[in-house]
Structure formats: C-alpha cells, structure tokens
Amino acid sequence: MARLNVNGKLRDYEAEEDTPLLWVLREQLGLTGTKYGCGVAQCGACTVHIDGVPTRSCVRPAATVGANEKVVTIEGLSPDGSHPVQKAWAALDVPQCGYCQSGMIMAAAALLKQTTKPTDADIDTAMSNICRCGTYNRVRAAIKAVAQGGDTRAAGLAIVHVDGSVA
Numbered sequence: 611m612a613r614l615n616v617n618g619k620l621r622d623y624e625a626e627e628d629t630p631l632l633w634v635l636r637e638q639l640g641l642t643g644t645k646y647g648c649g650v651a652q653c654g655a656c657t658v659h660i661d662g663v664p665t666r667s668c669v670r671p672a673a674t675v676g677a678n679e680k681v682v683t684i685e686g687l688s689p690d691g692s693h694p695v696q697k698a699w700a701a702l703d704v705p706q707c708g709y710c711q712s713g714m715i716m717a718a719a720a721l722l723k724q725t726t727k728p729t730d731a732d733i734d735t736a737m738s739n740i741c742r743c744g745t746y747n748r749v750r751a752a753i754k755a756v757a758q759g760g761d762t763r764a765a766g767l768a769i770v771h772v773d774g775s776v777a
C-alpha cells in the first residue's frame with residue numbers, strides 16, 4: 611500500500627513500482643478529469659500539479675511521488691469551477707472537443723501563479739500542450755484575460771456568443 615496527497619486528501623493506492631501517476635489518479639482514485647493523450651509526455655493532456663509544478667503524469671511513476679508532495683488535479687483546482695482560469699475558459703468558450711483542456715487549464719494555472727502578467731513568450735514557453743482542435747488562440751486570450759483580472763472587455767477580448775450575450 612502506498613499513499614498520495616491528492617487535492618488536499620491523503621489517498622491510499624496499490625500499484626507496481628513503475629505505474630504512472632496518471633493511472634493511479636484515474637483508475638484507483640476515480641479522478642478521470644486528467645486525460646491520457648500521447649503517453650510520452652509530449653501532448654500535456656495528463657498535466658497535474660505536484661507542489662505547484664505542472665507535471666506530465668503519464669510518465670511520472672506514482673511511486674516517486676511522496677505523500678508529503680501535494681498533487682492537484684483539475685478536480686482540485688477549485689470546488690466549483692470558480693478558479694480564475696476556469697472562469698476565463700468558460701467566458702471565452704476556449705474548449706472545442708475538450709479532450710486536452712484539463713491539461714491546458716492546469717498548465718495555465720501554474721503559469722499564472724508563477725507569472726501574473728505573462729508575456730507572449732512566457733505563454734509560448736509554458737503552454738507546450740497540444741490541442742488537436744487548434745484552440746491555441748483562445749487559450750492565449752483566456753490567459754491574458756486572467757492577467758487582466760478576468761475582465762475580458764478590458765483585455766479587449768470580449769466575444770459575442772450566438773445568442774447575443776457578450777462575455
């Protein structure tokens with residue numbers, strides 16, 4: 611039996627020495643918001659935070675994560691989707707199919723915690739996640755909206771939805 615600190619709770623699990631953190635999170639702890647994409651740490655769909663550092667959980671053996679390290683998944687970012695990054699993502703309709711988006715949000719949240727006003731270069735460096743739907747422009751816009759305090763209009767990023775409402 612091994613133990614992880616996930617989303618503020620100590621959770622016990624059993625796995626082989628080399629079982630990736632991703633599979634412990636998904637299959638043993640039921641936290642399926644973190645996605646399997648490429649399996650080789652390239653696409654970022656599996657991104658979680660370990661002590662605040664964005665980490666690709668598909669290649670990180672769970673056994674190498676100590677119970678004193680804080681793992682945060684998309685389910686733990688906020689209790690109700692109210693994290694500023696999640697709100698900006700919703701306001702700007704960032705996701706398309708959505709598969710990559712929990713990883714994108716986790717990467718963006720880590721970036722904005724470290725750098726409250728990221729430059730385009732900062733965003734380019736931090737957001738190496740791959741989106742098969744090509745939502746990159748909206749990801750960048752949402753990160754900038756958060757940097758502007760969540761005000762999409764002040765950030766010059768307001769969008770008009772098909773129902774006429776403005777975000």
Ligand code: FES
Pocket residue numbers: 705706707708709710711740741742743744745
């Ligand atoms: Fe579909 Fe990114 S929204 S892969």
